[in-house]
C-alpha cells in the first residue's frame with residue numbers, strides 16, 4: 001500500500017554554511033527518536049550528511065529506522081521518493097541540499113512537501129530567506 005502520509009522535507013538556503021546540514025541532522029535525529037522511519041537523501045556533493053550517518057553506523061549508533069541514499073540527479077531523487085511512497089518504506093524523507101542556489105536545488109524544491117531553512121540572528125539571514133521564498137513561490141506544486 002502506498003504511504004499517503006509520507007512527508008518529504010528539504011533543507012534549503014541559498015547561503016552556504018548557514019546550517020542546513022546541522023538542521024537536517026537535528027530533525028532526522030528527532031524523527032528517529034520519535035520512532036519514525038526516515039530516509040536521508042544527501043544531494044550535496046560534499047556528502048557531509050551521508051558521512052554523518054555512515055560514521056554513526058560504524059560507531060554502533062545507527063538505527064534500523066534510518067537509511068540513507070546518495071543520488072546523482074533531481075530525477076533520481078524523484079524516483080527514490082516514488083519508490084518509498086509506493087513501498088511504504090519510510091514515514092519521512094529528509095533531503096539536504098548544497099547552498100549554491102543551483103538549478104539542482106530548485107528541482108528539489110518542487111519535489112518537497114516542506115522546505116526548512118535555518119535562520120540565525122543576523123540581519124542578512126532573514127533578507128536571504130525572503131529571496132529564497134520568492135524562488136519557491138514561483139515553483140510548481142508537488143505532484144503527490
Ligand SMILES: Nc1ncnc2c1ncn2[C@@H]1O[C@H](COP(=O)(O)OP(=O)(O)OP(=O)(O)O)[C@@H](O)[C@H]1O
Pocket residue numbers: 015016017018019020021022023044097098099
Ligand atoms: N545553530 C547554530 N549555532 C551555531 N553554529 C551552528 C549552528 N548551525 C550550524 N552551525 C555551525 O555552522 C557551520 C555550518 O553549518 P552547516 O554545515 O550545517 O551549514 P550548511 O548550510 O549545511 O553548509 P553548506 O552550505 O556548506 O552545506 C558548522 O560549523 C556548524 O557547526
Ligand SMILES: [Mg+2]
Pocket residue numbers: 020021022044048096097098
Ligand atoms: Mg551542508
